[in-house]
Amino acid sequence: MKKMGRFGFYGALLFILGLVLASSIGSAHAQLKMGFYSKSCPKxxxxxxxxxxxxxxxxxxxxxxxxxxxxxxxxxxxxxxxxxxxxxxxxxxxxxxxxxxxxxxxxxxxxxxxxxxxxxxxxxxxxxxxxxxxxxxxxxxxxxxxxxxxxxxxxxxxxxxxxxxxLPPPFANINTLRTMFASQGLDLTDLVLLSGAHTIGVAHCSSFTNRLYNFTGRGDEDPALDRNYAANLKARKCRSISDTTTKVEMDPGSRNTFDLGYYNLLLKKRGLFESDAALTSNSASLREVNKIVKGSVKDYFARFGKSMEKMGRIGVKTGSVGEIRKQCGLVNS
The missing domain is CATH 1.10.520.10 (Peroxidase; domain 1)
Known part of the structure; x- marks a missing residue:
């Protein structure tokens, strides 16, 4: 048998270690299952x-x-x-x-x-x-x-x-968002789908007032934000760049309704965060946004759900790793 060279040996070792790692990750995911508590805590x-x-x-x-x-x-x-x-x-x-x-x-x-x-x-x-x-x-x-x-x-x-x-900041551009999501095993489609959660809830003015008052450090507005929308926000909501308390609906008029309103706003240049606007700055993500808008709510819900399940598997601890806390705010003594 031909002797394995030094690099061949280490290459083989790395390959084996890779298989072990992949196996451990796979087994961790395998231990997440529907009805995990069906016997230990059925209710x-x-x-x-x-x-x-x-x-x-x-x-x-x-x-x-x-x-x-x-x-x-x-x-x-x-x-x-x-x-x-x-x-x-x-x-x-x-x-x-x-x-x-x-x-x-x-x-x-x-x-x-x-x-x-x-x-x-x-x-x-x-x-x-x-x-x-x-x-x-x-x-x-x-x-x-x-x-x-x-x-x-x-x-x-x-x-x-x-x-x-x-955590992706509200001022992140599309490249930063893609990189941060990819590091968690999520792709561009997941990024666009999961961003749809912004259809509910509110945001503090401090997360986006730079877009209204000082986008490039020269007292200007972000050109990627609809001018009429920006004017309305200045007049009625975020009246100064230092406002840290006022809250604004992410999807005005339906902040408690999970629908496609967020994506329609993106196409009108009315996403609040720079990270929202970023989804229309890239041809691939813009295609995904348009696909969602042209599709049905039912289809979006199904696709959003799959991305949520995928996100819920990120870095999970299973088996004997970690613990079952008695109180969520404290590790067990």
Missing amino acids: AEKIVQDYVNKHIPNVPSLAATFIRMHFHDCFVRGCDASILLNTTSGEQTERQSPPNLSLRGFDFIDRVKSLVEAACPGVVSCADVLTLVTRDSIVATGGPSWKVPTGRRDGLISRSSEALNN
Whole structure:
């Protein structure tokens, strides 16, 4: 047999290590499955759904914050509920990071978790609770549904700096967005589909006032923003570049309705964030936007759901990795 050279040996070793890594990733995904708690906590998903159906109709705006919370969780260390951890000592957690300071509803997640804990102590993870609450709250407000395979475990680490570095900012251009999504295993189609969640909820003026008052540092407007819309925002909503408190509907007139309004606004140059406008700055993403607008709501819901399920699998911890937190804001002692 011919002797294997030095580089041949290391090449073979790297190939084997690659197979091991791929196998471990595959097995982690395999451990997420529909009805994961069917034997260990058979009423878990119904407990979540019942609580959501009882309370979300009274505060439908929470649906928007939960889908954002889920997104922000998955993009930092994977979908492991690290965003729910409180700062107890040392470095601040993701929850205290600037992109997450406007999030709310943590107490809602805590109440759901306590109900599940009462039924099945130490069985259902906070990561699964957050994922289920997100899906169920969107459905409760008339939005799309999607499959939520369960079996996630909770992370032990949460760092504010990582949230700042890994979450796409509202001023991101299309190249930055594509790169950040690709790093999470999501493609351009996922980017466009998931951005549709901006059809519900609100944004603070501080996230986009530079587009109104000082886009290039010369006191100018962003030319990618409709002039009439910009004038209206200045006159009625964000009256100064320093406004940090006023909120603006992402999809004016239907902020609690999950529909195609967001994409129609994009084509009219009325997306609030630079990252919204970016979706029409690239021929491939613009084609996807037009495809959605020309299609049916039913088709969009189905495609959005598949991307949400895909996002919900990012970096999941399963098996013996991580833990099942007793309280979502604290790691177990």
